[in-house]
Amino acid sequence: MDRFSIVSNMTKKEYLKVMLLGLYSKPAFIAVVLFGGYLVIFNESYQQVILGLAFALSPLIIALIAARQFGSSPGSGDDIAFTFGENGITVEGSTCRSEFTWEHIVKQKEISNFLILYHSKRVGNFVDKRKLSAAQLQFIKDCVGKKKETL
16 A cells, blocks of 8 residues: 555543543453442441542543643644554654654554554554544554564
């Protein structure tokens, strides 16, 4: 496929939604929330109810803290230009430019309207899937998939 480019940005509300969906889908967080619910419902001790609420709301608290940091970072809501090609991705923001070969993308994840391309365990780029055609989205997935096959 020929090189193609899109311009994407993410609002604080979208970031919060992606964080919540991502956290509440992890088995460890599901277990913590269920345990917190158990403590709230089946205990009469004031301390255990408070602890249960803390457990049950922990993913929400984490997501709210992350969204607050997102909002306080300069340029976090700016447009980002992504250029995809056979060799990799170029990411260009208002103050930075990065290039990644497909070998540097360690995993991909789809949450809500975003495709997250991770270039480390914890850091990735959020690509708005609504700006991609079905063929372009499949191209990206195939390129990341090819990398996994060669390892």
